Amino acid sequence: MIPAARLSAAMEILDEIVEGAPAERVLTRWGRENRFAGSKDRAAIRDHVYDALRRRRSALWRSGAAAETGRALILGLLLETDPAALELLTGAGHAPAPPDADERAAFRCLDGAPPPVAGDYPDFLHDELARSLGPALPEVAAALKDRAPVDLRVNRLKAGDDAALAALAADGIAAAPVDGVPGALRVTGNPRRLTGGRAYRDGLVELQDAASQAVALLARPGPGEAVLDLCAGGGGKTLALAAAMGGQGRLVAFDANPRRMRDLPVRAGRAGARIRVAADAEVEALAPYDLVMVDAPCSGSGAWRRDPAQKWNLRPADLDRLAAVQAQVLARARAVVRPGGRIAYATCSLLAEENEDRVAAFLARNPGCAKGTERRWLPGAPGDGFYFCEIIVP
Template structure:
């Protein structure tokens, strides 16, 4: 692919992500993968260049919206960003487009003047939502979460996420996994967490295919540990999804007891079944209707649907999918799930609420409202839920005693909120 065709491909992909966002459809990485699956002629350098420009637009969309006069179309954003990133001259860019039928339309003199002005705008004078790329309406919520650390935390959310792995003790030891992955490094916090800096398709590696490791952000691994799941327990994962935390809990329980996995989307449970077989997780029971949810659980785990603000490093398009109206819908659903889960916890058991969101509306606000509705529950100190095998929570995880907030800048993990709620005996 020539340069113009690469830029046009990125423009088309930004538009496709926008359409998917409006329709609640596929994520950007799936759209990118499907795009090139249909274009086998594109080489690895083409795919990398197009993908880099697509994700650069998604990550810097707040800045581009602020810089651009008038409508920030996919074409204007992609071309402007190409100018900013490469210092490209627009006249020269037009010349490189000539003779390429797959390139964007030539840039007019009027458009070139506007784009030059936009490229020269002083980003240091921009509001925080533009300089750190998030919707302006979220400003108050993020300021409430981070206070004086706002800029530092937002900068970390604009970076790229590492590849974290959880060693599956149902298949082998950490040393077994490291023999297969000599480039991986051990976590300084968790005994079964590894980090891989080398670029590779881990899903095709023998360590993954053999069930020795699972792809799981260290923040998600910490959240799984805080369930306090142990051998012989009865545990319900009420929003199991693809099963990442279900599998982590199965390993914590050493294939002893029962884990009930439920999700309103049956297709997600179907994806969990082969993962569980690969991981040798033999105690998972699949609950396929709400009417069959088991009562009297030692633990009910609620990894609720949420805004995904804690995963912006991995999914930058999520910044632009969320609206105030959608956030209201999500908080109502979270309240409903909390109420449903509460009724399934046995006296003396625990309800573990977690979300990969950094918005207080989806975290402590939901817990405060829940405790008003359910006086038979009270917060449990998260430090008391830490498994003895891990030697106690690291000091770096200090937070409110009633809940834990993880963030990229502070903990080098995805953003998470976790609260453990104890039901009275």
């Protein structure tokens, strides 16, 4: 496919997404129905679609269109990121039609756009984001408009950094260490080769955002401890905890939705990690734990560049629901941690409502518990936006 035809396909896919269809489902179906498109074509189209979704409000504003369409989003995206690419819109062959006089007259810059439009986030979140981030809000919003890097965690159960880098290089993948996060690597070349390469296949490296890795390290799981990952999800932090424990101790993984953990046994086997995937009733039966990791369900606002649909689907009622879930999970963690143990509370959220406020509410309900290490990472350095707070239990 020529570059212009890729833009046409992205417009077509975005039209369906604007109507409410999930992005991944539409992209998958498009790929199946258009077998002529090669892997590079599909990757480029996906990039166009997700770039437009990250900048959904600012792109529509830049286009000046009265209605949100795939064409309007791509026009606005190109105006913002690559104006020269508008020349590809010739109408010849499979290329989109060029902007007509009315469309060009509507084009505008972001000067005067409301902050949520310029920053590409929902209106209802503005006050909470401003409270949480203060003067950093515009810079953080800008960081969330761009694609996230591909980060890897060196699996210290199987390899050191040098061995992992050498194995990646043999697979044709370039990577470099991430400053400030031991064992974190950032892929700088050929990321799409990763899952087919030996380094990944043999468990020398795992895909994991660098800030997420930093959270697992700050939890300080000890080699001989009993550790519970209470919101394990796909198991990224569970595997990081296992590596930090050096394969010693007892590590239990649980998630309220067991389907999220369906790949964890295979991933653990590849990584050489011993992890017990627990059913609901086993969480208490296997207590007490020295450390309970609570990577709580949240808005995902710190990782919106990876999943932009998450921010556009978020509603005010969701924050109330999530706050209740976060409180429930913390209460369960408190019930199963041993005296003198630790709860490691974390979210990939930028919102104080899900972070500092939740910890403060927990401490108010649990006299004697105290804050230990507390840290917040903003998107960009070293990775996604994350919050971490260690809670020490008396």
